Amino acid sequence: xxxxxxxxxxxxxxxxxxxxxxxxxxxxxxxxxxxxxxxxxxxxxxxxxxxxxxxxxxxxxxxxxxxxxxxxxxxxxxxxxxxxxxxxxxxxxxxxxxxxxxxxxxxxxxxxxxxxxxxxxxxxxxxxxxxxxxxxxxxxxxxxxxxxxxxxxxxxxxxxxxxxxxxxxxxxxxxxxxxxxxxxxxxxxxxxxxxxxxxxxxxxxxxxxxxxxxxxxxxxxxxxxxxxxxxxxxxxxxxxxxxxxxxxxxxxxxxxxxxxxxxxxxxxxxxxxxxxxxxxxxxxxxxxxxxxxxxxxxxxxxxxxxxxxxxxxxxxxxxxxxxxxxxxxxxxx
Numbered sequence: 001x002x003x004x005x006x007x008x009x010x011x012x013x014x015x016x017x018x019x020x021x022x023x024x025x026x027x028x029x030x031x032x033x034x035x036x037x038x039x040x041x042x043x044x045x046x047x048x049x050x051x052x053x054x055x056x057x058x059x060x061x062x063x064x065x066x067x068x069x070x071x072x073x074x075x076x077x078x079x080x081x082x083x084x085x086x087x088x089x090x091x092x093x094x095x096x097x098x099x100x101x102x103x104x105x106x107x108x109x110x111x112x113x114x115x116x117x118x119x120x121x122x123x124x125x126x127x128x129x130x131x132x133x134x135x136x137x138x139x140x141x142x143x144x145x146x147x148x149x150x151x152x153x154x155x156x157x158x159x160x161x162x163x164x165x166x167x168x169x170x171x172x173x174x175x176x177x178x179x180x181x182x183x184x185x186x187x188x189x190x191x192x193x194x195x196x197x198x199x200x201x202x203x204x205x206x207x208x209x210x211x212x213x214x215x216x217x218x219x220x221x222x223x224x225x226x227x228x229x230x231x232x233x234x235x236x237x238x239x240x241x242x243x244x245x246x247x248x249x250x251x252x253x254x255x256x257x258x259x260x261x262x263x264x265x266x267x268x269x270x271x272x273x274x275x276x277x278x279x280x281x282x283x284x285x286x287x288x289x290x291x292x293x294x295x296x297x298x299x300x301x302x303x304x305x306x307x308x309x310x311x312x313x314x315x316x317x318x319x320x321x322x323x324x325x326x327x328x329x330x331x332x333x
Contacts, residue, residue: 003040004042005037005040005041005042006040006041007040007041007042007073007327008041008042008043008044008054008070008071008072008073009036009041009042009043009044009072009073009074009075009076009323009326009327010043010044010045010046010049010054010056010070010072010074010075010076010098011043011044011045011046011075011076011078011323012046012047012049012075012076012077012078012079012091012095013045013046013047013078013079014047014079014080014084014087015045015046015047015048015056015057021057021064023062023063023064024059024060024061024062024063024064025061025062028312028315028316028319029319030059030064031316031319032316032317032319032320032323033045033058033059034059034060034061035316035320036320036323036324036327037059037060039324041323041324041327042058042070043058043059043323044056044057044058044067044070044072045057045058047079047087047091048091048094049072049075049091049094049095050069050094051094052071052072052094052097052098053069053070053071053072054069054070054072054075055067055068055069055070056070058070072098073098073099073326073327073329074098074099074100074101074271074326074327074329075095075098075099075100075101075326076100076101076102076273076322076323076326077100077101077102077103077104077107078102078295079091081104081107082111082155092104099270099271099326099329100271101271101272101273101274101322101323101325101326102271102272102273102274102294102295102322103268103271103272105266105268106263106266106268106269106272106294107294107295109263109266109294110275110291110292110293110294110295111153111155111294112152112153113150113152113153113154113185113291114130114132114152114185116291116292117130117291119262119263119266120259120262120263120289120292123262123265125258125259125262125289126288126289127288127289127290128187128188128189128190128280128288128290129144129187129188130185130186130187130188131147131185131186132152132183132185132186134169134171134184137169137171137186138165138169140186141163141164141165141167141169141186142165144186144188144189145164145165146162146163146164146188146189147162147163147186147187147188147189148160148161148162148163148186148187148189148227148228149161149162149163149169149170149173149184149185149186150184150185150186150187151173151174151175151182151183151184152175152182152183152184152185153175153182154175154182155175155293158174158175158232159173159174159175159184160228160230161228162189162227162228163186169186170184171183171184172184187290189227190280190281190282190283190288191282191283192227192280192281192282192283193281193282193283193285194283195224196222196223196224197223197224197225197226197227197229198222198223198226198227198228198229198280199220199221199222199229199280199281200220200221200222200229200230200235200278200279200280200281200290201218201219201220201221201240201252201278201279201280201281201287202218202219202221202276202277202278202293202296203215203217203218203219203240203252203253203256203276203277203279204216204217204218204219204274204275204276204296204318205256205257205259205260205274205275205277206273206274206318206321206322206325207264207272207273207274207321207322207325208321208325209324209325209328211270212257213257213260213261213264214257214321215253215256215257216274216314216317216318216321217239217311217314217318218239218240218241218244218249218252218253219237219238219239219240220237220238220239220240220242220243220244221235221236221237222235222236223235223236229280240252248285251287252279252287255277255279255287255289256277256279259275259277259289259292260272260275260277263275263292270329271326271329272294273321273322273325273326274296274321274322275292275293275294275296276292276293276294276295276296277289277292277293278290278291278292278293
């Protein structure tokens with residue numbers, strides 16, 4: 001029998017009933033919770049928290065069990081706040097005083113692609129030029145030749161399309177939330193490697209004890225037909241190190257960790273615990289950071305499904321790492 005944890009971490013997710021839950025051993029996040037439990041760290045998943053005490057679901061060998069009013073020392077925010085904004089507001093007050101992994105300030109920064117670009121450019125990172133003034137869309141596109149028209153707060157490639165002079169240039173369109181309308185902006189396109197419509201990289205970087213960052217995975221997404229190059233739109237996906245030379249992998253790691261450090265330099269940065277750094281590859285093999293995601297998802301899962309022997313353990317460890325880091329923290333005074 002597992003001993004009682006010495007510390008508890010809460011993971012904020014949309015709560016579901018027990019009836020549709022597979023045993024913890026059946027999914028990486030469940031195996032991660034069991035692994036942490038063996039280290040003396042308990043994990044409770046849910047969306048009920050009052051005065052620092054959380055009610056939700058806890059992994060035990062063979063089953064998820066309901067546990068009420070667990071005194072958590074920190075939270076990892078994985079709640080779908082854009083999809084369920086009212087539910088998120090309802091639980092927000094209960095988070096007060098607790099360290100929150102990937103806090104709302106980070107989420108809001110990464111959600112706003114223009115704000116992220118301004119911060120990273122100020123930190124010295126070169127990024128494809130953007131144009132957010134709709135009155136200058138046509139002239140800017142004429143000068144660039146090719147660009148991507150993107151929702152300012154978009155996600156999963158929804159609403160993104162490549163445009164050239166003469167194409168319609170609407171100023172608003174659907175973004176991250178289906179049916180939601182948000183402003184659009186132009187981001188200059190880079191020339192893709194020969195024979196491809198686009199190469200895009202997602203690098204998962206995570207916090208470790210001591211506060212620095214490590215690369216958990218590097219995933220290459222590419223497509224011969226679709227320049228948006230998003231897995232949700234059918235792009236090919238695989239390990240980046242299967243295609244890139246070792247020196248380019250090292251350069252990509254260095255770039256991604258530097259981006260994470262720059263973002264974590266913000267006042268709230270001590271609880272930034274994981275980021276998905278997105279970069280595109282041009283026809284010379286150079287990397288161009290285009291955005292950063294505070295809710296990285298799905299890429300390691302895709303690799304683990306393709307090659308469980310290589311990636312299953314890495315997937316579990318990627319679930320563990322942010323929670324293990326948060327377990328070292330103390331509540332804010």
